[in-house]
Amino acid sequence: MKRAYNFNAGPAALPLEVLQQAQEQFVEYGGAGMSIMEMSHRSALYENVNNETQALMRELFGIPDNYKVLFLQGGASQQFAMIPMNLLREGRPGAYVMTGNWAEKAIKEAKLIGETVVAATTESDKFMRVPSQSEIVVPENAAYVHLTSNETIGGTQFQQYPVIGGNVPLIADMSSDILSRPVDVSQFGLIYAGAQKNLGPSGVTVVIIRDDLVAESPKHIPAIFRYDTHAKNSSLYNTPPSFSVYMVNLVLKWIQSKGGVAQLEQFNRDKTKLIYDQIDQSGGFYTGAAHADSRSVMNITFRIHTEELEKQFVKESEQHGFVGLKGHRDVGGLRASTYNAVPLESCKALAEFMADFQKRNG
Template sequence: MKRALNFNAGPAALPEAVLQKAQGEWLNIEDTGMSVMELSHRSNTFDAIHSKSIALLKEIMDIPDNYEVLFLQGGASLQFTMVPMNLLQSDRKAYYVLTGSWSEKALKEAKKIGNTEIAASAKESNYTYIPAVEEIAYNPADAAYLHITTNNTIYGTQWKGYPQLENAPLIADMSSDILSKKIDVSKFGLIYAGAQKNLGPSGVTVVIIRKDLINSSLTNLPTMLQYETHAKSNSLYNTPPTLAIYLLSLVLEWVQDQGGVEKLEEMNTAKAKLIYDAIDNSEGFYKGHAVPDSRSHMNVTFTLPDDHATKQFLEQAKAAGFVGLNGHRSIGGCRASIYNAVPLSHCAELAEFMKKFKETYSASVVKS
């Protein structure tokens, strides 16, 4: 069967090797005579899968011992609420840097919980750039935390460096670029990420939280919305998304097989360069949404000369086997999401398609 050239923004491409291994174990995992979906989450077999997933993530990301790894549900969207519920004290303020729709949504939820303030924003440019670190304004005396979204799937922008804070934790939504490059986890108080981009399928959300931020005094919160509940129970307070965690473990094994995050970062840089070169060398036919120094290596966003050209591009791309190149409805145009599992060869094929389409479309316009 021919595999699609999958550039979906999420749920996104999974490594083919992961899918093949899962297929081989689909009906009988570890000689249990059952699928992983049929195992008790209290069984020794699933406990081993669960523990391996946590251990692999700690190893791959070099997570310090003073951090807890949690597997939760509800996606990053639930973390928009859980973060302020657990970390925003009544006498403190949460600061947010706005770089796109997801950071706006995170701020909207935090406002329902307590005092908030915008520390920096790129909204006036329709989110074409990441604000410079020196532009971020917050008061260390009253800051509960500073929240950023490290990669913006809709607008195609990505943080290249991160703020260094005094007396307040840095909170990061890394849903769309976790494991795509090397980071120093110790610079963050809490990292959260929905799995459906680089970690695995949708259904599980990873939270990496510094242990001193887990507050045992928040007994007024619903039990399931307290980080302590999940930390104390090793993320097994209730039935977890067992299939998603199993596939996460296979993705993490695949990351190791690729040579770790450093090798993936090299590959992601090469993949992004192929497509950005096709944009930059198109004599203005393609125009990137993001300014060059804020360009994402996960989501390449671009426009064509007009709606007709865009429609023709997407139709011909679909016919050629490409999937998921439509831009988000809020900004239009096109978007190629090139997460870890998207092969370099697929990006090369897309870059070549873009060059040929530009040539043929321009020639047809001249003739007409």
């Protein structure tokens, strides 16, 4: 079987070794005579998977002891609502850094819950960059500051996270770049990520939350939406997405086998450079969409000077086994998502295809 060159933005590429291991264990897991999808989430065998996956997240991401690791459902979109439900307070607005589509969706949900303010926005630059530290203005009474670490649509990424003064917790949606590089988790009050880009398949959302924020969960909202509910029950309050958690477990072991997050960061930069170099050395045939100092290592967005050529590029790329290179419908253009599991060989093949396409159409 020839594997596709998978550049989908999410759900996205998974490591072949992980898929093969899951295939081997699909019908029977751990000598139980059944699939992990069939067993009780209260069983010792599944609880071990749940606990081990939490421990692996802690080890690989350097998560301090005063944080909980939760496995929830509903994707990042549910977190857009859960965060303000749990953390907004009367007279204390949620401050949002606006860097594109996903940040906009987060603030839209928060406005339904309570007061919000925009701490910074790059809308005037069509969200093709992230704001500098000096542009981010946070009210002293803010309940939290929320940012999107990596915007998949525009292809922008914070190269360094802003330092927020006072006791205002920093919250980050890291759905599309979690575990792609080392992060100082202690800089954040809460980190969340849908799994379907760098951690595993869709269905499970990882939430890393500091203990003091867990304790703030208000009792007037439904139990299922309170962080303390899930923390007290080790993410087993209700039936979890057990197969997705198991797959995250395998992906974390794969990351461990590759030397950890620091090694993955170098791997990601090496493979992404192949494509960015092809853009930058094309003499203007290709142009990068995001500002150079805000370029994402996870989502490479670029344009060709006519829409007709972009459509031709997508059509021909699909004929050559490439998947997912059409840009998001909101911004158009082209996009290659180069998450952790995208092999170096796929990026080499894309760079070669881009060079050949330019030669034939330049």
